[in-house]
Amino acid sequence: MVPPNGRLPLSRERVLAAGLALADAHGLESLTMRRLGEALHVEAMSLYKHVANKGDLLDGMTDLVFAEIALPPDGAAWRPAMRDRAISARAALRRHPWATALVSSRTSPGPATLRHHDTVLRTLRTGGFSVPLAAHAFSAIDSYVYGFALQEATLPFDTAEEAAEVAQTMFARMAADRYPHLTELTVTHVLQPGYDYGAEFEYGLDLILDGLERALAAT
């Protein structure tokens, strides 16, 4: 099993994991076949023995991210289940910001992705949702989660200090009084100590869950 020469052999899993690590560390744009090979102490072309092409690599990485999302246990109540899964999904997309952009460009879902969606639907259906209402719920929640992750990934800062710095240079460039309300929001809210954009997530999520609960009750 273990080869007598020093290094353990490549495998699809090792390639995907290394790709994920590289994208996490230095961004998706710096994930090239040559650099990925380097990280694995292998020539670029050797990767093609385990991955059909770069698209296949990205598909596999995307599926790995989906596999990190916690799935609701069998028989869980729909509302906490949806809430937990949405929070878990956002956390996964936040750990791997490049993945949000990939979701849009890669069209063929992997097994973890399919399993994920199927479990969500099961939870809704056993929670009393009709098929059309389950479709509504699924679409609304997923759109919100992806969209939030997309915006979060776009923010060019992670900490409050960085935010302040960015806002500073932004306003310097844009003549603050041309966008008075944007300025107001930034100065009196976003730049306040303790502000955390991530906290917005649960507010909007609960807005949607409230609405779905009402819609379900009206059935």
Next chain:
Amino acid sequence: MVPPNGRLPLSRERVLAAGLALADAHGLESLTMRRLGEALHVEAMSLYKHVANKGDLLDGMTDLVFAEIALPPDGAAWRPAMRDRAISARAALRRHPWATALVSSRTSPGPATLRHHDTVLRTLRTGGFSVPLAAHAFSAIDSYVYGFALQEATLPFDTAEEAAEVAQTMFARMAADRYPHLTELTVTHVLQPGYDYGAEFEYGLDLILDGLERALAAT
């Protein structure tokens, strides 16, 4: 003004517009500097007289898409204003599917983008929203719109017939009974004649607006 030789001169506007047209017609991945030059009957390097680099080009194109979104008129009631603008935004992102992915990778907003955001905030504030509640509303609606557009852009089909075809090959590959609820949803709902994923958009949107209205009333 008009040069004596045949062709009218390049300009940043012409370059951006041609880029947008090319991306619309053949997808973002086929937008290369050489092809863009060809479309304008110019060599690739000439474009750099009007655009700093490809990133600048993409930023400009993104801002053009934002400029297509209808802004609420002064003094409009917040709820119809938010509704119309969300619908208009989705329509613009649907016309230019590549733009949704760009929003995530491009960090520096253009003037149309800033103006757009500022107008939205103005409408909310004059509608009675406090700054924090306006932030909540802004974040929730925008996340939903982008997320929906992202999912819509991912769908590998445009018409119901194409959808049926795609579903067919997908299920053939994935052993239908491994994902029973996904199968149920697809067969009894998505593949029904007249199904239109786009219709889901307004359902989720109204869910959010209902919630915001309630939150505002509770102030």
Next chain:
DNA sequence: AGTCCTACGCTTACAACGTAAGCTCGTCAA
């Protein structure tokens, strides 16, 4: 009229990318 400057488009060149084609060589079954 002659001179110069400035824009703008063109040419050439290069490093980095994804990947096709074919090679090498260690491992193991027969």
Next chain:
DNA sequence: TTGACGAGCTTACGTTGTAAGCGTAGGACT
């Protein structure tokens, strides 16, 4: 012992973004 197989390597090609510098036409000024 042999022969096949498969993982990793080498080489090579076309395409990409863009740096550097050239040519030239038109307008401004003397």
